[in-house]
Amino acid sequence: MFFTYLRRELRRRRKAAFVVASGLGLGIALVIVVNSVTAGMSQAQGKVLESLYGLGTDMTVTKAASPPGEGETVRRPRFRFDAEEGGDGEQSQDVVMVQGFETLAAATVAKVGGQDGVAEAVGGLNARVMKVDGQFKRGEVQPGQPAQPGQPGQGDGGNQVRGGGADFGVESYTVYGTDVAHQGLGPLTSSEITAGRTFTAAETSAKVAVVDSAYAKEQGLAVGEKLTISGTAYRVIGIATADSGDAAANVYLPLAEAQTLADAKGKVTTVYVRATDSQRIEDVKGAVQKNVPGTTVTTSADLADTVSGSLSTASDLASGVGKWLSIVVLGAAFVVAGLLTSSAVSRRVREFGTLKALGWKSGRVTRQVAGEALVHGLIGGALGIGVGLAGAWAITAFGPTLTAELGGGVGPGGGGGAGPVRDAASRAVDIALTAPVSLTTVALAVALAVAGGLVAGGFGGWRASRLRPADALRRVA
Structure with a gap:
């Protein structure tokens, strides 16, 4: 009814x-x-x-660069070229510098990873390569014209140097040293290998590199070709394409190689951390700040607060x-x-x-x-x-x-x-x-x-x- x-x-x-x-x-x-x-x-x-x-990263641990004290000078890249006797010559030099933060001892990675609530911690090194290349060109000596009576300024009878000088170009690109034995965290995980392959765990000190697709296109690089950094040739084994936006680095190298190039052996600039539970991120942040002094911990939520546009x-x-x-x-x-x-x-x-x-x-x-x-x-x-x-x-x-x-x-x-x-x-x-x-x-x-x-x-x-x-x-x- x-x-x-x-x-x-x-x-x-x-x-x-x-x-x-x-x-x-x-x-x-x-x-x-x-x-x-x-x-x-x-x-x-x-x-x-x-x-x-990078995918799965909940926070990063860094050490912010301190401002220079009184009387201290900021380290800047310096290029030195030897003059060659007898004519023109091409010159090229790379300077690799740690960029962004003060370095942390590699032992910091293990210390962070040992904190309660940390599932995984991986270190990485951020560096920048400044490359200057070009050539010096000798000027041409031209005999001067003798001065004519009543016509001042037409010559003084001396020789003159015309032309010559220097023509140099400056290129800058970023390098990220990744721990090839632990590739589950870090900026490289935000890119997809679209050609070739990524690193293997055995390539800790291998002369190999993964290159961002945009940088590879700009430089005309392909899998199997050589990329020379500071006199060392690295074989390109893979091309990585960022999932969204720009890539985190132009070139990815094994961590040990990046440390050698930047004169930072046993050092890292960033520790990437994954928590065991998303609900424990703030607790892990507090534990790291307390037990690993002198570091700065930034969670993804902290970065999210700064997103604009x-x-x-x-x-x-x-x-x-x-x-x-x-x-x-x-x-x-x-x-x-x-x-x-x-x-x-x-x-x-x-x-x-x-x-x-x-x-x-x-x-x-x-x-x-x-x-x-x-x-x-x-x-x-x-x-x-x-x-x-x-x-x-x-x-x-x-x-x-x-x-x-x-x-x-x-x-x-x-x-x-x-x-x-x-x-x-x-x-x-x-x-x-x-x-x-x-x-x-x-x-x-x-x-x-x-x-x-x-x-x-x-x-x-x-x-x-x-x-x-x-x-x-x-x-x-």
Whole structure:
């Protein structure tokens, strides 16, 4: 009897049912879109951080470079060329310098890895290569013209040197020394090997290199060719393409080789850390700061706070304005649904009064009204999910490309230095906006639909339960 009456009433009042369901549906659709866009913002921000840190990295441990004291001078690259007797000659020299941070002893990696809550710790060395090459050119000696009487300035009879000089070009690129025995962390993990291969665990001191695809294209390098750094030839074994944005380094070498080139044996600049549990990241950060003094710990959340650009603006809108807007619209939809259901009960005074006169109890009338409102809510939920999925698809398919970059002067630990993380941070990263819809979001939509139906049904049922049979009899003509 309940379902028979329910079906008849819904069919008879299709227009009213559609209005109530549409109101709830629009509110639910907005919630789905906002939640999906917020999730897309989080994913986009994660891609930015992955391109700087490396996949799976929860934090980095560094030692910020201290400012020079009074009377101290900042070390700058110095190039020395020997003059060659007898003519022109090409000159070339590389200077490899640790960049960005003060170095840490390699033993720091093991000390960090021994802290409670640390699943893995891997050291790496950030360096920059400054390459100057060119040639000196001797000038040509031309005999001077004798001076003519009455024509001063036409010559003094001496020889003159014309032409000559020096023509040098300067090239700068970054090198990252990776621990080939532990390649699960670090900047190289944010790139995909698109040609050749990556390092093997046995290539600890091998003269091999993996080159970023953009740098390889710029220099005309291919797998199997040689790359010379500071007089040492390295065979290119792989080409790596960054998953998003710019690569963390132009050239990747085994850690021992990078340490040798930069005159930093037994040293690292960055320790990449993965926690055993994402919920313990802050605890691990505190433990490292306490037990490994003199270091700066930067978590991915710390870097996330410095992300700026259109990605940050869109994220703020989605998580702030969008969230409150969806709450307001959803609340308004609930109120409207309740008022429309209550209004419909008022128009059905004769019907409910007659049913009570025929023996229906107040509880039965309340359940009937609540059942109708619940069906309205489920219909609205279906409409909302459909519209929300369509909106999320449209954003993913036609959404804009967002730009993200880290705030100026911020590297891991706020050191403000250079290094793969800092270099990548100083350049904008373009991220396509997506709006992924999770099962949790769909479940939330269903819960909201049921809640909306119960709110409307509860209010309308309360009104219906207060009706008396006498009210219906007074309205009978």
